[in-house]
Amino acid sequence: MPLSDAALIRFLTSVHPYDSLEPALLQDLAPVFRQISIVADDPVYALNEDLQGLYLVHSGEVEVTDENGIPVSILGPRNSFGERGLTRGGRAVTSARATAGGILLLLPKADFYTLMQMEPHVARFFDRRRPGSYDGNSLATTRVEAIMARDPVTCAGTQTCQSAAQLMRKHFISSVCVTDAGCLQGILTTRDLTGRILAAGRSASTPVSAVMTPDPLTLAPSAIGSDVLHMMMEHDIGHIPVTEDSRLVGIVTQTDLTRFQAVSTGEMVSAIARADTAVEMAKVTAEIPRLLVQLVAGGNRHEVVTRLISDIADTASRRLLALAEEILGPPPVPYLWLACGSQGRREQTGVSDQDNCLILSDDLAPGDEAYFEQLADFVCSGLNTCGYVFCPGDMMATNPRWRQPLQVWRSYFRGWIAKPSPEAQLLASVMFDLRPIGGDTSLFADLQQETLAAARANTIFTAHMIANALKHTPPLGLLRGLAAIRSGEHRNMLDMKHNGVVPVVDLGRIYALQGELAEVNTRARLDAAEAAAVLSPSGARDLLDAYDLIAQTRLEHQAAQIRAGSAPDNYLAPSSLSDFERSHLRDAFVVVKTLQSAVGHGKGMLS
Known part of the structure; x- marks a missing residue:
């Protein structure tokens, strides 16, 4: 159903720079926007195509790729795109396609140019590179x-x-x-x-x-x-x-400038795709910390930075699979390599181990297992060489438990859902974040749909998953002030992973189970939960804003550590923040705690 002018105006008032326009101008502008319904895989525009105008995501998700087909950003609600092409002659300098269904708002080209002329602050906003878009390494936006x-x-x-x-x-x-x-x-x-x-x-x-x-x-x-x-x-x-x-x-x-401009995700992906050994790849992945610093310094949003960094891990995994097949020969049966954890959700930062598994075709013969054992050893060892260290919990394809035929994986998920023991809850939490990386994706499609349907139908399992998710709580103390770690190596610090982003990740997973949603990325799950009426618009807005602040603060903390020559971690000293930053971070944690409480008490967020 198309948005009414009133609903569109309410939306625009929550999006910069439209939120700064006079009410009368907004009244005139709202009917000018064209509403475009999109479904996954719909093309929006292609490279060098004449742009129709400026796009604004109302709902859904859009992936933007560069001239080499490399993903450079993934955009959700309230993100604009296409302005680079419009301000550079009107032809698209990237390609865009929908990755989740929703509505795009299109401000026609002529009206966009008119608005730029009428409102200088709007022109300034769109003439510079937007936070949340990626335009390589820009000296003009990097301190x-x-x-x-x-x-x-x-x-x-x-x-x-x-x-x-x-x-x-x-x-x-x-x-x-x-x-x-x-x-x-x-x-x-x-x-x-x-x-x-x-x-x-x-x-x-x-x-x-x-x-x-x-x-x-x-x-x-x-x-x-x-x-x-x-x-x-x-x-x-x-x-x-x-x-x-x-x-x-x-x-x-001059060397610093040259090195800075030489580091880009496109070039890194290209170099990894051409590498002949894990050692060659490691020389490229060693640049990831500096890439993170540059992306953050360039004003990119956290979901763009983590997506780009995750893309590098995906490329390394696929290249290692290809090299393994060159050494071992063609696989005896179809297989699918999947990532879970932060790579599965496309949320990798500067601190990442590896979490992966293999789904094998049910045609697997008794003598075929040796091939896939060698393949898993080769790929996991290669990833470790590249800096994606072995998973401490052994959640890797080298573990025979996570290298099984499809029928065994089906039995795993059925068992976890039917008997949600503490171990089953933990494993299900990890495995519900699976994302195919390389191989035969048909081995996963039906499994994912069946598992989501079974999980949603089993209220006892869902209740156990909720209880497990609520074990990670925001760092709030009495009177909802910030509560730092009390003892140990990280005393007086905030754990921005386990008490910061993880509670929101857990909530996103719960909403995905309740709504039978296929999305894996946390932000995409929250958007999809709102679209599926699992989460109210106000609840979704609050939680997205809270998540953005927490995740961005964590990423900026890691970037600051790297700039200072330290290894990045997830432990932030509240004293390093201004009073203003601490206040807003506390408010974000309060939002997360409130939504945890609502889920824990079985209350929907649809009011």
Whole structure:
């Protein structure tokens, strides 16, 4: 049923930049939008196609891919797309297709341009790259702190040029910063040594202070990448120290800029797809932490970042399967490799182990098992080499239990649903997040549908799953303040995984069971739950907003750790947040707790 103008206006007032328009303008604008019904796999537009206008997702889900067919974003309600093409001549610079049914709102091209002319703030919004879209590594939207090398090598001005040159050789660098008590005094580069020492015939014992560039041009960490590029081009320099209150905090070189612009998911996927060994792939996946930093620094939403990172794991898995078949020969019967856990949900961050399994054709003969044992060993070992470490719980295809014919998998799910023991609840929670990665997908389609129907029909099983899901609670204490971990290694920290995103992941899985929904991604499950009337519009909006804030905070925390040279984890110190951030994070946890309570008491969220 088409949306009424009143319903459309209510929706637009929840979407930026329309929420800033005058009510009278919104009244005129609402009827202009065309409403387009979509179902999964419907094409929206193709690369280089003349765009009809600006698209806005009201409900459903749309996948955007680049010119190489690589997914670059997955968009849900309140996300716009197509503006890049409209602001670059009117032709699509990406392709888009629906991945879940719903409604798209299309603002015709002429009306979009008129709105841009009438409302300068709307023009500014759409002329820049939107958060939630991905346009490669943009220097114009990335802060210097995400590009710079931290803790640069330094020396004193009193040291000799020879000792400075030895420092450069030792650290394989082309410059040293000259400091005094942490404050920047100058910079000495290999070009300075060549031109001012060797070419001038001066002694290697000359003090650094005599040949360095004093008071060099600097930038602050809050500057953007294009500032670095412009400064280098204008002044013909290749090194820019980064300072904060005169103190040296980093340096950016031409090499840093080149490396930054070279890292993109498309190139990483391409490199992995061409790799001949797991070791070659590992050189590519080693760049994932830096990719995460750049994606977050570029303003991308958490679901875009985690989707892109998960795509890399998918590609590595498929390439390892192909390499295994080259070594072992063709498989004796059809098989399907599936991921579960965060990869299955397309929610991988900078901290990921591997969770996978194999479904084999029921035509499996007694002697065929050895082939798939070797295939599983090859792929799982390769993934471990790539940094996706072995699952501590042995939830991998190398475990014979998770490498079985389809009929055995059917019996697994039937048994878990019929007798929901604590172990069955745990296993079902993991296995309900299965997603096919490589092989014969027909081995999973019927199994998923049968399992969802059986789970929904068994109220006892659903009740047990709800009880299991509620074991992960948001970190709220008395008076609903933030409650940090009380003891141990992570004392006074918030666990942003188990007490942050996992409670929402669990809720999404429960809604999927209750609504017989095939979606696996948490955000997609919440959208689908609203569309299927499992979750009320207000409940869905609140939970999506809460989830976005929690997941984004977790991702930004990991990016900050990587920038600081630390390994990313899920433990966040509340003291690192501003009062404003703590307040909003607490409110988000309250929303999650409220919805957990509603589910736990058997109350629907349809009011």
